[in-house]
Amino acid sequence: MDVAVYSTKSYDRSFLDAANARDGARHRLIYFEPRLGPDTATLAAGSNAVCAFVNDRLERATIAILSRHGLKLVVLRSTGFNNVDLTAARQCGLTIARVPAYSPEAVAEHTVALILALDHKIHRAYARVREGNFALDGLLGFNIAGRTFGVVGTGKIGMTVARIMRAFGCTVLAYDPKPDPDLQATGGRYVPLPDLLAQADIISLHCPLTPETRHLIDSRAIKRMKPGVMLINTSRGAVIDTKAVIAGLKSGKIGYLGLDVYEEEGDLFFEDLSDQVLEDDVFARLLTFPNVLITGHQGFFTTEALTAIAETTIANLTSFEETGRAIYEVSTDMLG
Numbered sequence: 001m002d003v004a005v006y007s008t009k010s011y012d013r014s015f016l017d018a019a020n021a022r023d024g025a026r027h028r029l030i031y032f033e034p035r036l037g038p039d040t041a042t043l044a045a046g047s048n049a050v051c052a053f054v055n056d057r058l059e060r061a062t063i064a065i066l067s068r069h070g071l072k073l074v075v076l077r078s079t080g081f082n083n084v085d086l087t088a089a090r091q092c093g094l095t096i097a098r099v100p101a102y103s104p105e106a107v108a109e110h111t112v113a114l115i116l117a118l119d120h121k122i123h124r125a126y127a128r129v130r131e132g133n134f135a136l137d138g139l140l141g142f143n144i145a146g147r148t149f150g151v152v153g154t155g156k157i158g159m160t161v162a163r164i165m166r167a168f169g170c171t172v173l174a175y176d177p178k179p180d181p182d183l184q185a186t187g188g189r190y191v192p193l194p195d196l197l198a199q200a201d202i203i204s205l206h207c208p209l210t211p212e213t214r215h216l217i218d219s220r221a222i223k224r225m226k227p228g229v230m231l232i233n234t235s236r237g238a239v240i241d242t243k244a245v246i247a248g249l250k251s252g253k254i255g256y257l258g259l260d261v262y263e264e265e266g267d268l269f270f271e272d273l274s275d276q277v278l279e280d281d282v283f284a285r286l287l288t289f290p291n292v293l294i295t296g297h298q299g300f301f302t303t304e305a306l307t308a309i310a311e312t313t314i315a316n317l318t319s320f321e322e323t324g325r326a327i328y329e330v331s332t333d334m335l336g
């Protein structure tokens with residue numbers, strides 16, 4: 001199949017080309033740097049399929065253009081599919097496929113890296129030591145052992161984080177509308193979300209972005225939290241209301257914030273903007289807090305994860321070519 005690959009970086013090319021070669025090089029991958037959206041969708045004209053990433057905008061207008069050009073398949077290089085209008089895709093007869101699981105350890109370990117770095121203030125210590133400042137004032141941390149860890153969403157990533165935090169000696173509380181019986185085996189227990197928010201010293205978000213989880217962490221949720229709580233989000237940016245979180249940071253209610261995702265990350269992440277003026281004032285405000293640590297959606301960025309993403313993406317393409325069905329199709333039923 002001829003595949004228009006959007007939001008391509010050099011690392012996407014090398015992992016996708018290697019996976020395609022292992023599969024007999026049966027697909028012609030045509031790489032485009034721009035993000036997919038209504039203004040770039042026509043680049044896919046003449047291709048049989050589109051390959052998209054997390055900040056590609058598969059809204060109704062984009063889907064209509066792809067459909068007009070006769071495209072029948074979009075393979076996502078991601079687990080999340082919140083950037084796709086699934087109803088429009090169904091109406092246009094466009095199959096959407098994704099990578100349901102690739103390496104939960106990649107994102108889970110990145111989550112724990114944020115927790116430890118914030119607690120021990122590694123980001124600040126690194127800068128100080130390089131400047132010859134060996135003073136410890138302001139770097140006081142706390143022991144993770146004995147603390148209560150709250151995990152929101154106990155799917156593949158949330159469960160992996162829960163296991164690691166148990167191994168650190170935390171009490172693990174969890175909330176998920178679809179509880180997983182395996183949580184008990186890891187020593188954790190399910191509680192209602194308000195109880196988790198009220199009792200946890202560290203709260204980590206691992207649910208998908210859906211209409212129900214949009215701004216799940218808003219000012220009401222923050223009000224329930226312990227003073228000085230650590231909040232970590234490596235799921236999707238809009239699960240938290242960033243302005244409410246900034247108010248929580250200013251009041252001191254939120255003592256630590258670790259983010260790998262941001263509500264408006266589409267205009268920022270994955271690009272080198274270091275010589276440009278930052279136009280997003282909310283993001284700029286976040287960067288002013290000493291107790292905020294932000295990474296640019298890199299939780300998935302390990303060799304193992306990129307290999308698995310590329311292999312599943314190629315397998316989805318090959319399956320669709322051979323049978324008319326991708327292996328991991330996404331449907332509107334998965335929204336609720």
Ligand code: NAD
Nearest residue numbers: 080153154155156157158176178206207208234235299300
């Ligand atoms: P998963 O589907 O295995 O798990 C998601 C869990 O969230 C499920 O158990 C589900 O029941 C639960 N959930 C649904 N609605 C909920 C709600 N209202 N409250 C609490 N829990 C709810 O997904 P996963 O592989 O563990 O990934 C989790 C999320 O992490 C993805 O949806 C994606 O948005 C994000 N992600 C981020 C990166 C990154 O690089 N930062 C990489 C991969 C995935």
